[in-house]
Amino acid sequence: MNREDGETDRRRRFGVLCESLRPDLLRFAFWLGRDRQLAEDVVQEAMLRAWKSFDALEDEERAKPWFLTIVRREFARSFERKRLPLADLDLLVTTEAEVLAAEDDEQLAAMRQALFRLDDEYREPLVLQVMMGYSTKEIAAMMGLQQGAVLTRLFRARARLRQELGLAPEPAP
Amino acid sequence: MMNCLDFRRQVGAEPAAGGPEFDAHRRECAACARHQDELRALDGLIARALAVDPARIRRPAAGAGGGPATRRRYFAIAASIVVGLSVGLVLLVSAPRASIAREVVDHVVHEPGTMNLLVPVAAGALAGVLDPEGTRLRPGIGDVTFAARCVHQGHVVPHLVVRMPEGAVTVLLLRHREIDEPVQIAEQGLEGVVFPAPRGSIAIVGQGLKDPARVAQKVFEAVDWGV
Numbered sequence: 001m002n003r004e005d006g007e008t009d010r011r012r013r014f015g016v017l018c019e020s021l022r023p024d025l026l027r028f029a030f031w032l033g034r035d036r037q038l039a040e041d042v043v044q045e046a047m048l049r050a051w052k053s054f055d056a057l058e059d060e061e062r063a064k065p066w067f068l069t070i071v072r073r074e075f076a077r078s079f080e081r082k083r084l085p086l087a088d089l090d091l092l093v094t095t096e097a098e099v100l101a102a103e104d105d106e107q108l109a110a111m112r113q114a115l116f117r118l119d120d121e122y123r124e125p126l127v128l129q130v131m132m133g134y135s136t137k138e139i140a141a142m143m144g145l146q147q148g149a150v151l152t153r154l155f156r157a158r159a160r161l162r163q164e165l166g167l168a169p170e171p172a173p
Numbered sequence: 174m175m176n177c178l179d180f181r182r183q184v185g186a187e188p189a190a191g192g193p194e195f196d197a198h199r200r201e202c203a204a205c206a207r208h209q210d211e212l213r214a215l216d217g218l219i220a221r222a223l224a225v226d227p228a229r230i231r232r233p234a235a236g237a238g239g240g241p242a243t244r245r246r247y248f249a250i251a252a253s254i255v256v257g258l259s260v261g262l263v264l265l266v267s268a269p270r271a272s273i274a275r276e277v278v279d280h281v282v283h284e285p286g287t288m289n290l291l292v293p294v295a296a297g298a299l300a301g302v303l304d305p306e307g308t309r310l311r312p313g314i315g316d317v318t319f320a321a322r323c324v325h326q327g328h329v330v331p332h333l334v335v336r337m338p339e340g341a342v343t344v345l346l347l348r349h350r351e352i353d354e355p356v357q358i359a360e361q362g363l364e365g366v367v368f369p370a371p372r373g374s375i376a377i378v379g380q381g382l383k384d385p386a387r388v389a390q391k392v393f394e395a396v397d398w399g400v
């Protein structure tokens with residue numbers, strides 16, 4: 001394969017990965033930051049960084065966690081760079097109402113709002129577990145936490161959601 | 174042997190937890206089994222809730238760049254570029270704008286075969302390329318003989334070739350590239366312009382076009398941005 005063919009192949013492979021992963025990366029970035037514009041910006045920048053370091057990805061089977069790590073880092077960079085202010089939660093819910101809406105499904109809409117209102121430290125591991133399908137061990141590695149801490153956060157996340165949705169509290173053993 | 178407290182601590186964090194110990198406790202304690210089933214159902218609802226439509230995330234918030242005022246602004250830009258290019262005005266090109274022109278030229282030059290195709294692409298294929306951007310091409314502009322989503326500077330962008338009466342024209346929708354003013358392209362035999370667009374920018378280039386400014390305006394007006 002000559003140099004030009006190699007470059008074409010590299011672009012094709014990257015393009016295929018981007019297309020397949022982009023929807024989940026966008027969803028992840030949205031639930032991380034609770035802001036669609038920020039989500040879009042973060043994913044765009046992350047894609048550019050990923051392209052520049054694509055040769056560092058040794059195993060394309062591991063592309064998803066690799067991209068997620070880049071998105072998380074880009075998100076942290078955005079916060080640092082832009083010094084994003086702490087947003088009023090009610091205002092966020094209103095601003096992002098279009099994304100949170102679930103036509104004809106009140107329970108779904110209520111769950112979206114409850115997830116939106118979860119503290120960052122509970123929401124992120126829950127998204128990684130339920131939406132992305134990662135184990136608690138993998139989540140701990142991604143977030144730089146002990147596995148026990150991840151388990152605690154996931155437990156509390158679900159307890160908060162049950163409370164927010166007015167579900168029966170956990171039955172006493 | 175697992176007790177109820179341990180069981181509920183674990184399934185509270187991992188509702189899908191299973192295995193011999195869990196199964197044994199479920200058989201012994203109907204309340205715990207019911208609790209795990211409720212948590213699994215809750216996770217089903219959480220998963221559905223998290224699976225928001227990416228198109229909704231990509232759509233700009235109301236008042237953040239859409240609406241009739243935005244459309245008028247972009248048509249005004251399109252009209253002004255016709256005048257500017259027609260009288261040979263050279264736009265002051267700062268380093269960032271020069272780079273966007275070069276990036277577009279490099280992309281087109283790198284894929285020369287796309288300009289020589291003659292068979293129109295199927296409507297479904299075109300939709301597959303444009304739908305993720307929330308855009309479409311209004312009919313009547315010409316046959317689209319090439320449509321693909323290509324990697325461009327680390328981003329996946331729609332790349333079209335439209336066969337117009339004036340000649341074959343390459344169109345790149347560069348959502349990731351915001352520019353404030355149009356940038357003229359005139360290098361390596363390619364002529365055209367990069368316009369600001371409701372989402373990012375749009376590059377329109379061709380070879381040997383008689384009236385590149387007019388062609389660029391027609392293409393720009395043919396894109397339905399969905400705003």
